[in-house]
Amino acid sequence: MSKETILFNRPFMTGKELDYIAQAKFGNMLAGDGPFTKQCHRWLESHTGCNKALLTHSCTAALEMAALLLDIQPGDEVILPSFTFVSTANAFVLRGAVPVFVDIRPDTLNLDERLIEAAITSRTKAIVPVHYAGVACEMDTILAIAHKHGLAVVEDAAQGVMSTYKGRALGSLGDLGAFSFHETKNVISGEGGALLANNPAMGLRAEIIREKGTDRSRFFRGEVDKYTWQEVGSSFLPGEMTAAFLWAQLEEAQSITNRRLAIWEHYHGALAELELQGLLRRPIVPENCQHNAHMYYVLLAPGIERQVVLDKLKSHAIYAVFHYVPLHSSPGGVRYGRVHGSMEITDGYSERLLRLPLWLGLTNEQQDRVVDVLGDALAALAT
Structure with a gap:
């Protein structure tokens, strides 16, 4: 099947x-x-x-x-x-x-x-x-x-x-x-x-x-x-x-936001145990910021190869993605821009960040499946 x-x-x-x-x-x-x-x-x-x-x-x-x-x-x-x-x-x-x-x-x-x-x-x-x-x-x-x-x-x-x-x-x-x-x-x-x-x-x-x-x-x-x-x-x-x-x-912006926030919160709760195990870090939202649940990302623990995790999710028909390649390390960034100071956080986090599926209509059961497959992949790589 x-x-x-x-x-x-x-x-x-x-x-x-x-x-x-x-x-x-x-x-x-x-x-x-x-x-x-x-x-x-x-x-x-x-x-x-x-x-x-x-x-x-x-x-x-x-x-x-x-x-x-x-x-x-x-x-x-x-x-x-x-x-x-x-x-x-x-x-x-x-x-x-x-x-x-x-x-x-x-x-x-x-x-x-x-x-x-x-x-x-x-x-x-x-x-x-x-x-x-x-x-x-x-x-x-x-x-x-x-x-x-x-x-x-x-x-x-x-x-x-x-x-x-x-x-x-x-x-x-x-x-x-x-x-x-x-x-x-x-x-x-x-x-x-x-x-x-x-x-x-x-x-x-x-x-x-x-x-x-x-x-x-x-x-x-x-x-x-x-x-x-x-x-x-x-x-x-x-x-x-x-x-x-x-x-x-x-016209439906508030309703859309509320529904996305519910999906975001379900991920956040479901991923808490993986964070406690040191396999990933969940997003941090300061108290004075009200976000809109635009995305749910995780930062994989150092040493975990992200592409292996992405491939594991894909093998289960789950499509997660990484995000930006830092501009300062791109050909255009080198040609047109300049760097001030260390880029330690940018370089390190960009290689560890993984975005999970998030869209209206995504069910709790689908989210739980994403979390389960992600957890299995991380546990296998951490041993």
């Missing part, structure tokens, strides 16, 4: 997506900034408290907009973790900036705020904290450092929709924030993202940059009699069908 396959990810649909897409089609509005886009903007502004939210075709696009808004120039430096997706660095490298990689905290795997100040030079323009697994960075400290040195803060909150830091939504704490609605995230539109501007002046410029450098949005609000090219920009808008799909998800 063949084993039931447990995928790593399965995109969730609320049931209203196709209806809303049809409404967009029959409303004869398929380009960007139609009624569904506006509803998404209002929801994001209301739920995060940001000054202005703008949908983009990806989180990458939102980060690229952030680099334009900050007038990043060749030779400028941007401080960020190496343990992140390439878009975090690439958005600034496209403007000629140098990403300066610093190490991560051993508890949350977030940018280690204690290492930031020593990495600042006269060329530093911004700090880009990445909220790994939807768990907030230590934002009070980061914001204080930025204020002291006159730096901008861009939150890469790609994984952070519905997460908070001391009660405040991720993406709303820095000057700018970026969300992802990629199909692997909690709230999805296939591809998609959003830029959050927390400074009114940046919000007005963001509209222009997003609309190919024109003041088209002001024209449609009746604020100017025609729209013209104002500054450098590009086409960062998603189509209205993407926004329609996203609206169906945002």
Whole structure:
């Protein structure tokens, strides 16, 4: 009898997506900034408290907009973790900036705020904290450092929709924030993202940059009699069908989060014994952080070969995955960036991290099977 396959990810649909897409089609509005886009903007502004939210075709696009808004120039430096997706660095490298990689905290795997100040030079323009697994960075400290040195803060909150830091939504704490609605995230539109501007002046410029450098949005609000090219920009808008799909998800964002948290907590309880045995380490979430159950990862004990564990899970039709190859050790990172200080935690943890299947519809029985196979694999390797 063949084993039931447990995928790593399965995109969730609320049931209203196709209806809303049809409404967009029959409303004869398929380009960007139609009624569904506006509803998404209002929801994001209301739920995060940001000054202005703008949908983009990806989180990458939102980060690229952030680099334009900050007038990043060749030779400028941007401080960020190496343990992140390439878009975090690439958005600034496209403007000629140098990403300066610093190490991560051993508890949350977030940018280690204690290492930031020593990495600042006269060329530093911004700090880009990445909220790994939807768990907030230590934002009070980061914001204080930025204020002291006159730096901008861009939150890469790609994984952070519905997460908070001391009660405040991720993406709303820095000057700018970026969300992802990629199909692997909690709230999805296939591809998609959003830029959050927390400074009114940046919000007005963001509209222009997003609309190919024109003041088209002001024209449609009746604020100017025609729209013209104002500054450098590009086409960062998603189509209205993407926004329609996203609206169906945002309506259910709290329910989605609650259900994912229940799955996360089941893993957390089921894996406690393996942690007590010293075979792995479970995620650590600080008390002042409310996460969104974006992922459940474990750190395998030192000396356990991760690929052997992945192969064992796969042989049981369970698809777990590793995560980032640190940017500083990649060809692009070596070419475009530089390292400040030791990368001991980044290098060590990136080789030990394993992400388990987590998606709406995953049952307790399926989770228990994942944990059982994982436990058997670890026990065999530890003897």
